Amino acid sequence: MSGRPRAVVDGLPQYKPGKSAAQAAADHQLDEAIKLASNESSYGPLPSVLAAIVSEANTLNRYPDHRSQAVRDALANKHSVDVNQVTVGCGSVGLLQQAFMAYVDAGDEVVYPWRSFEVHPVFSAIAEAKAVTVPLNGQSFDLEAVAAAVTDQTKLVILSTPNNPTGTVCSTKDLNHLLESINSEVVVIIDEAYLEFVTDESVANAVTEILPQHSNAAVFRTFSKAYGLANLRVGYAVGHPEVVGAIDKVALPFLVNGLAQTAVLASLEPQAETELKVRVDEVISERSRVSTELEAQGWPVTPSQANFVWLPVEEQAGALFQRLESMGVVTRPFENEGLRVTVGSPAENDRFLEVIGPR
Secondary structure (H helix, E strand, O other): OOOOOOHHHHOOOOOOOOOOHHHHHHHOOOOOOEEOOOOOOOOOOOHHHHHHHHHOHHHOOOOOOOOOHHHHHHHHHHHOOOHHHEEEEOHHHHHHHHHHHHHOOOOOEEEEEEOOOOHHHHHHHHOOOEEEEEEOEOOEOOHHHHHHHOOOOEEEEEEEOOOOOOOOOOOHHHHHHHHHHOOOOOEEEEEOOOHHHOOOOOOOOHHHHOHHHOOOEEEEEEOOOOOOOHHHOOEEEEEOHHHHHHHHHOOOOOOOOHHHHHHHHHHOOHHHHHHHHHHHHHHHHHHHHHHHHHHHOOOOOEOOOOOEEEEOOHHHHHHHHHHHHHOOEEOEEEOOOEEEEEOOOHHHHHHHHHHHOOO
């Protein structure tokens, strides 16, 4: 063995990204396949954003602005907050890792519902923290149980809403109630990576309806999903200046590349926001269509507020995943729990519905 990794790394659960369409096609000797496994946008960057990225390509020989100051300024303006309440990172997941680095010592507790985003146990293990998992109530978070799980040793509470992979949300009222019931020294991260797809009226703007009342709350968002910038890896957090400052202290130098910064600035322009609304409306419409047709074919479907649907098929998940992949449709299995399927383009969704067929 070369070197001596930390003991925790030796047994670390690894994040497993969805298989590529090309790899699936090769594995099954197919001419082609489609990937509905990673909750990416099937539509590519917004047209006006792509033009801005291309125009900046000649700056690749220069380091970007380390603080992404223009992006921070634009996001602060968008959310009507002070600029010292905003930070930018390598997707919302990169900011989550920074939060672990900033707040969690070995032996500290991190509380999160489970099943949820797969990096939560990975980051907990790296930090040598005690992961305190709270079972879902049906397919949704039990926030009363989350509050009850918080102790004097808890440093972070992590809530992904909409939740990945179930697509369910926490109401703003329930989130405020949770924050009122736990110690203000515990940082509560509200990860809203899929916020743009939410139509549930119980979900209000967390930046305006939660943050002013709770200095220990932080809202994480991303440009990877609705905005179609997954390849550029850029997200942001809004919170109290002390929380943002702690997260900033552990950032790698030049963390957000220049093209990503350009893309975000272009994404916040009025033309891009108009383009985004058209795209999001289509995804929401397709989400409803796919869910309705799956239910008509006898499949269990959890009502989703994200850009994917969740089929809680339990022990059938592995076999269903293999069958779909063998026919050129790559989805995301969670062994003995369910199958997550990204809402793709109408043509991709038609293919998925045809391949899965009646239960």
